Amino acid sequence: MGDNIPPKIWNALCPGSAETSSIYTTTSIAILIATILCLLWSVSSYFRTRDGKLPLPPGSFGLPVIGETFDFLQAWQSDIQYREWMRKKVEKYGEFFKSHLLGSPTVIMDHPAGNKFLFQNEGRLLENNWPWQVRKLLGPDSIAMKVGEEHKVLRRHFGGFLEHAAVIRYLEGVELSMLSHFENHWDGKEQLVALDMTKRFTFSTICNLLVSLDEGSDMDELRYEFVKWTHGMLKLPINLPGFAYYSSMKARKRILQILDRIVVQRKQEMAEGRMSDRAKVDVLSSLLTVPDEKGEFTSESSIKDNLLLLLFAGYDTTSNALALIIYFIAKHPHVYSQLVQEHTSIIERKRESDDRGAGALTMDDLSAMKYSWKVIQETLRIQPPAAMGFRKAITDIEYNGYLIPKGWRLMWSNQRAHDDPRFFQDPLTFDPSRWDKTPTPFTFIPFGGGPRHCPGYEFVKMEMLVFLHHLIKKYQWTLVDPHERIVRDPFPRTEKRTPIKVTKITSF
Numbered sequence: 405m406g407d408n409i410p411p412k413i414w415n416a417l418c419p420g421s422a423e424t425s426s427i428y429t430t431t432s433i434a435i436l437i438a439t440i441l442c443l444l445w446s447v448s449s450y451f452r453t454r455d456g457k458l459p460l461p462p463g464s465f466g467l468p469v470i471g472e473t474f475d476f477l478q479a480w481q482s483d484i485q486y487r488e489w490m491r492k493k494v495e496k497y498g499e500f501f502k503s504h505l506l507g508s509p510t511v512i513m514d515h516p517a518g519n520k521f522l523f524q525n526e527g528r529l530l531e532n533n534w535p536w537q538v539r540k541l542l543g544p545d546s547i548a549m550k551v552g553e554e555h556k557v558l559r560r561h562f563g564g565f566l567e568h569a570a571v572i573r574y575l576e577g578v579e580l581s582m583l584s585h586f587e588n589h590w591d592g593k594e595q596l597v598a599l600d601m602t603k604r605f606t607f608s609t610i611c612n613l614l615v616s617l618d619e620g621s622d623m624d625e626l627r628y629e630f631v632k633w634t635h636g637m638l639k640l641p642i643n644l645p646g647f648a649y650y651s652s653m654k655a656r657k658r659i660l661q662i663l664d665r666i667v668v669q670r671k672q673e674m675a676e677g678r679m680s681d682r683a684k685v686d687v688l689s690s691l692l693t694v695p696d697e698k699g700e701f702t703s704e705s706s707i708k709d710n711l712l713l714l715l716f717a718g719y720d721t722t723s724n725a726l727a728l729i730i731y732f733i734a735k736h737p738h739v740y741s742q743l744v745q746e747h748t749s750i751i752e753r754k755r756e757s758d759d760r761g762a763g764a765l766t767m768d769d770l771s772a773m774k775y776s777w778k779v780i781q782e783t784l785r786i787q788p789p790a791a792m793g794f795r796k797a798i799t800d801i802e803y804n805g806y807l808i809p810k811g812w813r814l815m816w817s818n819q820r821a822h823d824d825p826r827f828f829q830d831p832l833t834f835d836p837s838r839w840d841k842t843p844t845p846f847t848f849i850p851f852g853g854g855p856r857h858c859p860g861y862e863f864v865k866m867e868m869l870v871f872l873h874h875l876i877k878k879y880q881w882t883l884v885d886p887h888e889r890i891v892r893d894p895f896p897r898t899e900k901r902t903p904i905k906v907t908k909i910t911s912f
């Protein structure tokens with residue numbers, strides 16, 4: 405058995421298998437039984453109504469086992485196709501419907517009431533549940549994998565490193581690293597690829613926040629592996645050479661090795677009392693020295709899995725959003741003019757009150773950037789960087805007269821709520837002035853909600869406002885191609901990564 409299959413592929417199909425035919429036979433029988441059970445379970449899911457009391461939600465499971473995974477992943481690649489996929493489903497089945505995605509029956513809740521239900525019932529009726537392929541990429545100790553009490557404790561512990569008081573401490577470092585980024589990578593250039601720049605800047609900011617890593621070979625290596633790792637995130641989970649998922653799993657291994665090196669080095673620096681001031685306040689030092697509320701220190705494997713999660717959570721989301729902000733501002737000159745007005749008045753006020761000239765930004769300055777925040781919110785509304793998440797029913801759930809059986813997955817998503825004309829007039833138009841009014845609860849959820857609401861919210865708000873301030877203060881720009889399409893990989897971005905022509909401003 406397996407004579408014609410090259411050993412490498414055979415090993416990937418049967419990891420850890422010995423070279424004996426009896427083990428091949430046992431493995432084959434196990435795979436056969438698992439496949440039959442999977443099929444039976446899938447088929448029974450079509451008809452199950454639990455005591456005939458309540459019907460299952462409307463919708464279609466698509467093909468047995470595979471379900472609608474291919475269609476969904478295909479639609480996900482493009483902004484327009486995904487909107488179209490959802491529109492057709494909603495037209496046919498209504499605002500919540502069942503499907504079969506990434507190996508599980510899944511109920512899609514893509515409207516404000518559904519998202520509210522999902523966020524408010526986490527821990528009671530539902531718990532976090534990423535598809536197994538994402539779980540393997542994130543690692544078992546990541547906060548995203550923890551549920552119940554374990555999640556609460558970890559969350560409070562991590563929340564402390566990202567809360568308002570901590571963000572005030574990080575402000576100066578973020579601004580300095582931004583200024584050097586603009587000086588080194590923007591000044592003197594006539595044309596740039598905006599997304600490449602925001603990726604570079606955001607990666608170095610998050611590496612600084614987490615492990616005080618300077619630009620250089622370690623950071624380049626980490627970024628190289630990290631990009632490969634993310635690439636397989638929403639791809640077919642086939643762990644064989646040539647597939648994106650396989651490269652992702654390999655990249656995870658190498659990232660953990662790099663993080664291991666960093667942790668060992670940091671412990672040595674701590675023991676020898678030769679840590680930089682910056683390193684003393686970064687997230688790694690806090691994790692190594694501050695016990696949680698139970699008095700326990702975070703284990704090394706938890707530190708590494710969670711550093712990886714924080715990189716994941718804070719890098720692509722922020723960098724893609726910043727590049728889209730550059731894109732939308734360039735497409736709307738009146739928005740640019742209003743931003744110039746806002747930042748000019750902040751700079752002038754600072755000049756009057758600060759005899760060193762316009763000194764470092766303070767949290768008060770950030771609070772004065774009201775219009776800038778509206779521009780950011782409008783970008784996050786039209787193109788939410790983190791557009792969905794998964795939970796699992798931990799008990800049978802009755803929702804709107806339907807049964808969601810225990811074990812089914814539920815998907816929250818913000819795209820359709822953000823696009824809903826009942827809440828956002830003319831929703832596909834980029835209009836920061838709509839934020840003069842507060843939105844209806846659960847209609848605007850770029851940072852999620854409930855117990856898993858993004859803990860990086862305060863940090864990322866600060867980071868984006870500081871970025872926008874210096875961008876507006878230093879440059880004018882136009883799009884090389886104003887008609888670029890928006891795609892997803894899996895985060896929203898323009899197809900050509902937003903090339904821009906830049907002019908440095910000297911008037912400020």
Ligand code: HEM
Nearest residue numbers: 547548717718721722790793850851852856858859860864
């Ligand atoms: C524009 C930028 C960002 C957006 C749009 C965003 C969005 C989100 C969303 C929607 C969730 C909830 C996921 C779910 O419920 O399934 C989340 C969770 C999370 N975010 Fe963010 N995020 C951003 C930046 C950041 C940053 C900068 C950090 C850290 C430095 C961060 C750390 C986290 C963590 C650790 C979680 C998991 C929380 C948990 O499971 O309890 N995020 N984020």
